[in-house]
């Protein structure tokens with residue numbers, strides 16, 4: 190199956206996935222197994238490099254040499270770009286086809302096949318940066334136990350002073366069509382990331398919500 194070109198730094202859910210819901214993630218995994226067999230989205234290196242530099246590295250004050258965990262990394266492209274930018278980044282995705290592709294295509298970097306719900310025990314408290322880019326959990330009900338548990342789990346990977354960054358495509362319209370991904374508003378993201386009692390920051394840049402939570406020093 191030909192993979193759709195990524196039109197921007199956003200990684201919109203493929204049309205076939207729009208019937209997958211938060212309550213039915215396995216349907217998504219079956220789709221992704223086919224999707225990633227051919228590498229998934231086609232990203233351009235320079236475009237993603239600049240997007241990450243402007244919207245993630247500069248905005249959130251990241252510094253070369255920091256270590257990073259990219260969760261839901263898909264076929265591993267942004268883990269690759271972050272390593273090329275000078276970060277020490279490992280990628281994790283639950284989809285085996287995605288991780289197989291990432292390891293073949295970017296053999297210099299480390300990729301793990303694991304579900305977000307299963308904390309990688311050796312990695313708790315070890316990262317300056319945790320990045321979730323286009324992670325499906327943030328496309329649905331942000332007040333659900335699953336979304337709150339996901340963020341809580343990911344915060345456990347941070348070192349003191351570390352930052353968790355979530356980026357996701359949304360038009361901020363608040364549309365919540367039954368059985369499809371939601372376009373959460375910035376207030377929805379503020380409520381979610383504000384509920385952990387830590388310093389947080391939410392903004393929106395041309396189709397993407399950019400949110401961060403800072404672990405106390």
Ligand SMILES: C[S@@+](CC[C@H](N)C(=O)[O-])C[C@H]1O[C@@H](n2cnc3c(N)ncnc32)[C@H](O)[C@@H]1O
Nearest residue numbers: 200261262263282283284303304305322323325
């Ligand atoms: C929209 S894709 C984004 C992939 C990549 N970050 C990108 O921007 O190209 C969502 C990814 O989340 C992964 N994912 C969904 N639920 C997950 C979970 N519970 N644990 C780990 N990965 C998950 C999927 O396998 C898929 O690769």
